[in-house]
Amino acid sequence: MTLLMPWSMPWCSEPAAGNTIEMLTVLSAVSCWSFTIQIWTFARALTGALLDSRDLTTREGGET
Secondary structure, three states, rough: OOOOOOOOOOOOOOOOHHHHHHHHHHHHHHHHHHHHHHHHHHHHHHHHHHHHHHOOOOOOOOOO
16 A cells, blocks of 8 residues: 555545645655644753753763
């Protein structure tokens, strides 16, 4: 089973059009969520560095 298979949708007379719209909607949502998580993680690292006055270029073990 793939995402490009025509799925049966009783309310849609053309299954390919509905399937394409649904696939694009799901892929857009996943892409947006992934981008949001990446930005949120980056923002937390910057906020933590600012509040703790840490240098982000040093390693966790104290190595330079």
